[in-house]
Amino acid sequence: MLDALRTYTLLESPTGEAQALAALAEVLEADAARAGFATAREGAHLMWTLPARDTRGGELLLLSHYDTVWPVGTLAEMPWSVDGDTVRGPGVYDTKAGLVALLAAVERVVASGRPHPEVRVVVVADEEVGSPTAGDLVRAEAKRATAVLGLEPPHPGGDLKTGRRGSTRARIEVTGIESHAALDPEAGVNAIDELVDHLVAFRAVVAGRPVLLNTGTIAGGGRTNVVAGHAHADLGLRFLNPDDEEAVLGALAALAPLRDRAEVSTRLLAHRPTWRPAEATDALLHRIAQVAAGLGQTLSGRPADGAADTNTAGALGVPTVDGLAPPGGGAHARHEWVSHRGILSRADLLEALLHQTSLM
Template structure:
């Protein structure tokens, strides 16, 4: 049943920013959560609605479950380079690991705890997590208020361990405006926005080199148009990862203070930000409770820090006891070999059900 549901979910492609596809998938989740007893709300956004589902329970403080239904893959990926495939207990497909497998795990666990005593449960399904949740940050922060604990359904560590902290993640856009001119007849009147952008990216690398444990990835570059025209515009989107808030503050301050090296205009814009979620005693205590719940069903559960970022960064940063990685075991997030181990779908659902009833 879980594999069939996962195939259905993967078969509905939901790239970030495709509001029609995301909203159609949200309709499906909303109906399912309502059938299981939830009160469902939506927060409309131009790039796709976020979904909030509240299940009643016996205590005041709810458990918060953070998920997302967008993927990095465009429409057509399933019919092209990444067809659904099952072989030797491994399932392949776009979004199977990040994170439609996690959505199936959560839904199955909700079925398993139906009619049993547990805390109130609040599910937040985000539509733009893969680009840093720019429209969902305030929502996640608001819905986290008063939560007993927060759990994310992102993929776990390769050995199945949960994630007990995460690096901070910030997306920055550099935009350069130069001056167009004929590249052969009047090159001196032009100011190359691309040349300026290249120099600025070198400067960014120099900033990063001055700090330990900073990741920097130039994810996209655009600019120019014709080889016989000095390019008048250029831009780059950069993803930074920071181990702690102090490093993040220092690097971003230096990047936002960059100055043009030629007669061009430079704009530095922060597109999204998820602060570092640092290790804490509260999360260690939560992990101990989760490990005990795991042992009650014959599973050994561990935890370790992670370099990737997710919406659990926000709850961890707010001081709410937080764990992530409750999705199935697999590999290949954001890669064409994306896959999950089929047997771990049921194992993770049983673990989540045990956590819900134990806490």
């Protein structure tokens, strides 16, 4: 398993780098086929299927991803290393170790010849930017599943995740009219001024709600002697409940020009709905904890602030638990690490879970 993780880590795979992602995808597909999966692709997303054996239990869906936040070349400053139980390198924790544990578990399950349900896996190529091209695929697969397990990193210490904030990346775009800023300013419409006024007004919409709003990027105009003709801002929004999500996104969609001749439009760059804890998720967590206890592992779970593809499954009401990748720390940070012992214990747990004829 450590050799596999080293191979995956040395194949750097930043979101959007098609050539780098394709190189890792080839290796992952070969390893998945060797473990016993039938493999296919939906665009750049990997889809693996393990047919049921001697059981009619419902389909189990696992969600993971193989893109990372780290650009190609990061290994030069953040090299692969193993120091006792600590394994370091870009993407080891988020979430290549999860793929290692899963493939090891499936290989054992197939070799055992024991019953297991149908297992489907979606390995997303653009999770780190909100899965803009994978949302429909994840949604369709989740609708047919009896339960969904997420292979994202767990809480510190290894506990699982039973809910997530809704997460949306949105863009406000403004088109104004360019003119000379001194000789004929009234002929123009300043897109930057229009955008700034909308950002201030939108912040007032969010104020008082348990919503996180971050204006992540803003750009526009070109020269100080030209009235700006174009401007845009990208917003990051996090929601605790669907009602606030609906109200805030509705207000964003309803933005209208504040100045004559200005044009304003909004669009969602990525959207993951709020996943709130539910009885079905609690029941799934309880069952996973029982299986873990049989292995001498102690597990509990609670909601998380970050978003992932399990948002989509959980928001549909499908029993969903995330955080089944190995424990470690430093996601998206230079000190990213994963526990070697944790990889082994998570592989044991996943093997045991896959042998359950039904988790619900």
